[in-house]
Amino acid sequence: MKTLLIGKDGQVGWELQRALSPLGELVSLGRQQIDLTDIDAVRDCVRAHRPKVIVNAAAYTAVDKAETEPEQARLVNDHAVKTLAEEALRLESLFVHYSTDYVFDGNKTTAYQEDDETSPLSVYGRTKRDGENAIRKSGCKHLIFRTSWVYSVYGTNFPLAILRRALERDRIDVVSDSVGAPTSASLIADVTAHVLYRSVWDPALTKSAGGTYHLTASGETSWYEYAKFLVGQAEKKKIPLKVTSNMVFPVSADTYKTVAKRPKNSLLDNRKLCAQFGLVLPGWETHVERFVDELVWAKLL
Numbered sequence: 001m002k003t004l005l006i007g008k009d010g011q012v013g014w015e016l017q018r019a020l021s022p023l024g025e026l027v028s029l030g031r032q033q034i035d036l037t038d039i040d041a042v043r044d045c046v047r048a049h050r051p052k053v054i055v056n057a058a059a060y061t062a063v064d065k066a067e068t069e070p071e072q073a074r075l076v077n078d079h080a081v082k083t084l085a086e087e088a089l090r091l092e093s094l095f096v097h098y099s100t101d102y103v104f105d106g107n108k109t110t111a112y113q114e115d116d117e118t119s120p121l122s123v124y125g126r127t128k129r130d131g132e133n134a135i136r137k138s139g140c141k142h143l144i145f146r147t148s149w150v151y152s153v154y155g156t157n158f159p160l161a162i163l164r165r166a167l168e169r170d171r172i173d174v175v176s177d178s179v180g181a182p183t184s185a186s187l188i189a190d191v192t193a194h195v196l197y198r199s200v201w202d203p204a205l206t207k208s209a210g211g212t213y214h215l216t217a218s219g220e221t222s223w224y225e226y227a228k229f230l231v232g233q234a235e236k237k238k239i240p241l242k243v244t245s246n247m248v249f250p251v252s253a254d255t256y257k258t259v260a261k262r263p264k265n266s267l268l269d270n271r272k273l274c275a276q277f278g279l280v281l282p283g284w285e286t287h288v289e290r291f292v293d294e295l296v297w298a299k300l301l
């Protein structure tokens with residue numbers, strides 16, 4: 001099985017390089033090798049490699065910047081994705097793609113199901129929603145994994161920012177009225193590999209089970225509780241922080257004005273994925289504890 005991984009240097013892409021490597025031949029490309037704003041180059045690249053599986057972990061993810069660069073975001077998150085889907089159809093390949101809780105407006109009071117109506121609040125969310133729809137419309141075999149609140153040791157993300165602040169500041173204010181499930185890039189990559197492995201042995205499964213799935217850790221938390229948990233874990237490891245977990249304070253999302261609007265409810269119901277592929281997705285705390293351990297062992301904290 002030849003797999004073409006696009007976006008190898010992102011949080012999820014980095015972990016996919018590891019997780020997909022035992023499945024067969026893996027060609028991993030970053031922005032230097034394939035620029036998703038160059039649609040002709042995207043098409044040529046897929047035709048040159050002729051993969052059986054295309055995994056697209058690249059995306060325009062700068063949510064606020066997308067409001068002032070909508071054309072760039074659209075090229076990467078919608079037009080390039082449409083081209084990849086068309087090429088997957090042409091080669092009869094499987095297209096694996098990632099999407100986001102930002103396709104929803106966050107007004108639902110419970111976790112979102114895969115078939116709930118989308119209603120994005122931002123340019124980023126709209127371009128990701130349109131990318132999803134382009135894949136479905138193309139008719140290619142596909143798996144779309146929607147995820148949320150992604151983090152990894154490598155990257156720019158919320159937990160790294162919180163721990164940096166805890167080393168420098170006297171108090172931390174964190175939004176308490178937005179909920180979600182922090183999901184590690186390694187979990188996303190491992191689940192992707194598991195699903196692809198099942199598909200290699202049972203192609204009929206991909207045929208029947210293709211579609212959209214919510215891939216997040218289990219459980220729920222707010223940004224505030226998440227920050228408190230992170231600081232608490234670092235305290236347990238005797239990291240000399242300026243802030244302790246009782247110096248993390250809740251604030252309303254309305255006190256933080258961001259350029260792009262964000263959903264207050266980012267909860268994605270992951271039961272369909274678990275049932276279809278025989279998986280148990282751990283509670284969000286499991287991988288967050290591990291994340292802090294990794295930072296400590298690598299002396300990054």
Ligand SMILES: NC(=O)c1ccc[n+]([C@@H]2O[C@H](COP(=O)([O-])OP(=O)(O)OC[C@H]3O[C@@H](n4cnc5c(N)ncnc54)[C@H](OP(=O)(O)O)[C@@H]3O)[C@@H](O)[C@H]2O)c1
Nearest residue numbers: 009010011012031035036037058059061098100147148150
């Ligand atoms: N991060 C989150 O909290 C989150 C939440 C929900 C869903 N998701 C989705 O999960 C997927 C993976 O996200 P992530 O957190 O791994 O993102 P990330 O760390 O921002 O990585 C995105 C990758 O895409 C690459 N990229 C951007 N524009 C490109 C272009 N024009 N051509 C080629 N490559 C380009 C970036 O390259 P450079 O390294 O050169 O910039 C980067 O390596 C995405 O589909 C994202 O929408 C993420």
